[in-house]
Amino acid sequence: MGILEVKGVNKRFGGLQALGDVNLSVQENTVHAIIGPTGAGKSTLLNCLVGKLIPDSGSVMFDGQSVLGRKPFEINQMGISRVFQTPEIFTDLSVIENVMIPCFAKRDGAFRMHAIESVSSEKGIREQAETMLADVNMLDKRDMHTASLSRGDKRRLEMAMCLVQDPKLLLLDEPTAGMARADTNNTIDLLKEIKEKRNITMAIIEHDMHVVFSMAERITVLAQGTPLVEDTPDNIKGHPKVREAYLGEAQV
Amino acid sequence: MIGLNKKDFGLFLIVCFMALAAPILLNPFPVDSAMSDFNAGYPALMQKFAIFGIVVIGFNILFGLTGYLSFGHAAFLGAGSYAAVWMYKLLSFNVIFAIPASIIVAGLLSVVIGHISLRRSGIYFSILTLAFAQMSYALAYSVLTPITNGETGLQVYNNDPQVLMGEGALAEPHLFGLNLNNLTKVQVGGWEFTFEVGYYLCAIFLILAFYMSIRIFRSPFGMMLRAIKSNQNRLNYTGVSPKPYTLAAFIISGLYAGLAGGLMAAMDPLTGAERMFWTESGEIVLMSILGGVGTLIGPILGAGAIEYMSAIVSAITSADLKSWFGWLPDWLETIVIYVLYPFVGKGWHLTLGVVFMLVVIFLPGGLVEGGQRIGKLFSRKKPATAPGGSATPAE
Ligand SMILES: Nc1ncnc2c1ncn2[C@@H]1O[C@H](COP(=O)(O)OP(=O)(O)OP(=O)(O)O)[C@@H](O)[C@H]1O
Ligand SMILES: [Mg+2]
Numbered sequence: 001m002g003i004l005e006v007k008g009v010n011k012r013f014g015g016l017q018a019l020g021d022v023n024l025s026v027q028e029n030t031v032h033a034i035i036g037p038t039g040a041g042k043s044t045l046l047n048c049l050v051g052k053l054i055p056d057s058g059s060v061m062f063d064g065q066s067v068l069g070r071k072p073f074e075i076n077q078m079g080i081s082r083v084f085q086t087p088e089i090f091t092d093l094s095v096i097e098n099v100m101i102p103c104f105a106k107r108d109g110a111f112r113m114h115a116i117e118s119v120s121s122e123k124g125i126r127e128q129a130e131t132m133l134a135d136v137n138m139l140d141k142r143d144m145h146t147a148s149l150s151r152g153d154k155r156r157l158e159m160a161m162c163l164v165q166d167p168k169l170l171l172l173d174e175p176t177a178g179m180a181r182a183d184t185n186n187t188i189d190l191l192k193e194i195k196e197k198r199n200i201t202m203a204i205i206e207h208d209m210h211v212v213f214s215m216a217e218r219i220t221v222l223a224q225g226t227p228l229v230e231d232t233p234d235n236i237k238g239h240p241k242v243r244e245a246y247l248g249e250a251q252v
Numbered sequence: 253m254i255g256l257n258k259k260d261f262g263l264f265l266i267v268c269f270m271a272l273a274a275p276i277l278l279n280p281f282p283v284d285s286a287m288s289d290f291n292a293g294y295p296a297l298m299q300k301f302a303i304f305g306i307v308v309i310g311f312n313i314l315f316g317l318t319g320y321l322s323f324g325h326a327a328f329l330g331a332g333s334y335a336a337v338w339m340y341k342l343l344s345f346n347v348i349f350a351i352p353a354s355i356i357v358a359g360l361l362s363v364v365i366g367h368i369s370l371r372r373s374g375i376y377f378s379i380l381t382l383a384f385a386q387m388s389y390a391l392a393y394s395v396l397t398p399i400t401n402g403e404t405g406l407q408v409y410n411n412d413p414q415v416l417m418g419e420g421a422l423a424e425p426h427l428f429g430l431n432l433n434n435l436t437k438v439q440v441g442g443w444e445f446t447f448e449v450g451y452y453l454c455a456i457f458l459i460l461a462f463y464m465s466i467r468i469f470r471s472p473f474g475m476m477l478r479a480i481k482s483n484q485n486r487l488n489y490t491g492v493s494p495k496p497y498t499l500a501a502f503i504i505s506g507l508y509a510g511l512a513g514g515l516m517a518a519m520d521p522l523t524g525a526e527r528m529f530w531t532e533s534g535e536i537v538l539m540s541i542l543g544g545v546g547t548l549i550g551p552i553l554g555a556g557a558i559e560y561m562s563a564i565v566s567a568i569t570s571a572d573l574k575s576w577f578g579w580l581p582d583w584l585e586t587i588v589i590y591v592l593y594p595f596v597g598k599g600w601h602l603t604l605g606v607v608f609m610l611v612v613i614f615l616p617g618g619l620v621e622g623g624q625r626i627g628k629l630f631s632r633k634k635p636a637t638a639p640g641g642s643a644t645p646a647e
Contacts, residue, residue, distance in 0.1 A: 072488040088485055089486060091483065101475065109491075111497060115473035118257075118470050119472055
């Protein structure tokens with residue numbers, strides 16, 4: 001049994017079958033990539049995992065519990081964090097505050113009326129956030145306004161915000177989309193580092209084969225809403241069906 | 253100190269000083285001088301400064317921190333006033349009953365209105381709050397006449413029960429026998445200062461309200477509210493449920509408005525539906541924006557500026573203008589008065605409009621930003637590229 005078990009998931013948008021009978025099993029402590037051509041349904045699948053969309057049928061079990069019908073914040077509290085395609089951070093807050101918020105969410109749950117205590121007296125939370133920022137090499141930017149961060153730093157910050165919660169599963173939707181080669185490589189290094197340090201389970205949606213093959217331990221290929229194959233990177237590279245459906249023009 | 257950091261504590265002391273010394277600070281001109289019309293240190297106006305200061309401080313916790321713009325906060329003000337007058341009618345004129353009652357009633361109303369309005373965000377939330385406030389106004393004006401006394405307004409009559417009143421007790425609002433209308437006038441040279449019990453009651457509540465707002469701004473709760481304004485999507489995927497936070501902020505701001513409504517009825521023991529009218533809600537929004545949204549001191553400045561204009565500018569007559577500009581050549585005097593006249597007296601709203609436009613265009617951060625710019629002009633030091641302070645809300 002994997003930590004994430006998707007069984008027979010279907011999702012239609014009007015006449016369009018975005019997901020058709022998707023089965024997926026993500027094993028603990030692996031990096032699992034989901035690839036596939038544009039419109040294959042990768043984002044739709046991810047949205048079904050985090051509570052943004054509800055599948056028409058099928059089941060999504062995480063850590064032995066169904067996530068279906070739960071709100072995004074409840075699913076996060078179960079241990080799934082996600083990174084967005086364009087970094088979603090709190091732009092009017094400082095870098096350290098951005099990291100402290102997920103710490104509070106982890107400690108205090110979805111709501112707590114802590115209106116009289118002062119943030120500055122929360123030494124433990126601050127230390128936790130600072131340690132995390134040091135891990136992603138952003139400690140020196142701790143007090144900066146996030147609006148002035150570079151795109152790469154925003155990505156790092158968002159990653160830190162997810163990781164500081166020590167999620168059981170980290171979901172990444174095209175974490176390098178639109179990035180220059182150098183930034184992409186930085187992100188790969190960062191992810192690898194995180195993987196080594198924290199041994200975290202990750203599911204990555206990615207277009208960039210360079211990213212996929214330098215990180216993934218398992219790969220699922222999605223085409224027209226249905227998983228084509230699931231295998232190790234080496235086997236996927238040589239798989240005729242995959243070449244035909246997808247990799248043909250991607251020049252692996 | 254008292255749970256505040258050094259900077260906030262300094263600000264708090266300044267506000268305490270301003271509130272307690274207002275009768276002196278606001279009367280800078282001798283009684284006989286030509287400028288004495290610009291003195292604001294008389295009880296009725298100072299009470300308004302404090303009361304609207306309280307409303308806007310509370311409003312700012314909702315609007316300033318979460319970004320949810322309510323156009324219906326006058327409903328809570330009105331509900332607070334009705335509750336207070338009912339306490340006078342049923343129990344006694346002691347405000348020890350009236351003020352808690354106004355806070356509680358406004359709080360209950362804000363739970364209902366907040367719970368429903370917060371199903372939507374953005375402009376739809378604003379419209380919902382506006383609709384609720386106008387409904388409250390309409391109810392108070394006609395349907396609920398047995399409770400609100402409709403058009404006439406609610407006041408205390410001789411045959412009201414007043415069960416806790418006792419023989420020979422004061423027949424106007426008091427605090428354990430201390431008449432809120434008591435006042436002392438102090439003459440110093442040509443100056444005269446008026447110290448009124450009622451004003452000081454308002455001032456103490458203003459100070460408490462301000463203190464609570466600093467604590468909320470600096471708390472993890474306050475940080476979550478700012479996160480809601482900044483990026484609700486991210487917050488959802490961070491495991492935080494925005495709804496109870498916004499609802500709590502809404503209720504807190506409702507409690508503040510209820511307190512203010514109670515204080516209004518403590519200063520003058522009658523009330524009417526017009527206190528809930530939408531223009532009143534609009535004024536709260538204007539005060540908040542004029543002062544500086546999301547800043548600590550902004551609400552007090554905004555409330556003060558607008559109440560000052562509504563009291564002082566609206567009292568300027570054409571005779572006043574003539575006496576001020578009499579020294580100009582006749583033709584110039586005529587032109588100046590012709591230009592200025594529409595902006596004073598009944599036309600004070602024009603002045604308000606112009607000031608508001610200028611502030612929004614040139615000082616988007618409100619009067620607080622104006623103050624900061626002036627502060628920078630005068631401080632020799634280059635403004636440090638302050639790490640730390642930069643992302644926390646300005647004072
Ligand atoms: N909310 C929606 N309403 C209608 N159709 C949608 C919706 N979301 C996605 N689709 C459609 O479903 C299909 C799958 O979309 P999805 O975004 O999951 O693809 P993807 O694999 O993530 O593609 P890309 O690589 O371009 O991100 C597409 O044809 C898309 O147009
Ligand atoms: Mg996609």
